[in-house]
């Protein structure tokens with residue numbers, strides 16, 4: 001039914017316009033208590049066996065909404081209503097910024113993919129912090145806050161920009177993510193080099209500890225799928241050394257592998273990050289490498305090309321305690337999280353594992 005609706009309505013609209021239209025409907029529905037309760041009852045049924053504990057937080061399940069969908073934290077309850085177990089808002093930057101000129105989001109329908117060069121369009125950390133501070137949560141969903149660098153801030157001053165956002169936002173975050181992996185802010189991904197990443201993560205950790213008393217806000221770093229293997233290992237080692245809580249793998253890719261070339265070739269040349277189905281293999285590969293390096297010492301979050309329960313299950317077996325998705329939501333629609341939960345519960349119940357936690361990283365423990 002959704003696919004028919006997608007073809008009829010959304011496919012005819014500009015992708016970014018379609019996003020805001022759908023977003024408006026979700027927010028509107030979430031504001032009407034009867035409707036909200038009804039939708040949540042249908043779309044977010046709870047499977048007890050999927051209950052997840054990660055980063056010291058309790059969640060209904062392992063499946064969250066990846067960063068970039070709700071950049072300004074305006075639809076946390078709306079997205080919770082649709083069944084996501086955690087919502088990662090952002091990326092939020094130190095200062096507000098409009099992002100890149102439009103058109104900056106492209107749908108590759110046949111490839112079940114997106115290319116975006118949004119460029120961190122967001123209202124800035126002061127406005128988002130104020131919104132989160134004033135929020136009366138309807139659903140007690142875990143909220144992650146993903147922060148990035150303001151475009152006009154030079155690379156050498158990046159840490160101060162992240163620290164500013166941390167000071168404003170950490171108190172409102174169940175967990176905090178340092179995003180150094182978007183391809184759409186010039187120079188941002190250079191911050192993944194350990195000589196830049198070490199002082200950056202140290203400064204953010206200290207800022208979080210300074211600004212939040214009574215609890216330690218879990219800190220994660222989100223990495224690109226385009227890192228070379230040695231660099232993935234280096235980030236993993238650094239994360240362990242610094243006592244980071246997690247690594248999110250992965251962001252979008254600048255590569256154009258895995259595209260069918262039969263669908264929308266005119267779009268393949270668009271600059272930006274590719275997400276969705278073509279990213280699946282590489283994201284899984286990065287996750288496997290990370291798990292081989294850090295094991296259970298750090299929480300791994302698998303994201304990139306997850307389309308269905310089988311994909312999510314494969315990430316868990318590869319070492320992810322949490323999984324996230326974005327692009328497939330555009331193609332699968334509002335029943336997506338429900339289908340993932342149902343399929344995950346079925347897989348777990350027919351697996352040799354008693355709990356999801358037991359399944360995490362099981363592939364790596366299999367005799368070769």
Ligand SMILES: Cc1cc2nc3c(=O)[nH]c(=O)nc-3n(C[C@H](O)[C@H](O)[C@H](O)COP(=O)(O)O)c2cc1C
Nearest residue numbers: 066067068091116250251275276304305325326327
């Ligand atoms: C339109 C769009 C905007 C995004 N914006 C952000 C962002 O602001 N910050 C971020 O960390 N990731 C962002 N992402 C990346 C996603 O969070 C995710 O890592 C990536 O899309 C891979 O997952 P997917 O294949 O399920 O979409 C964005 C992705 C898309 C498609």
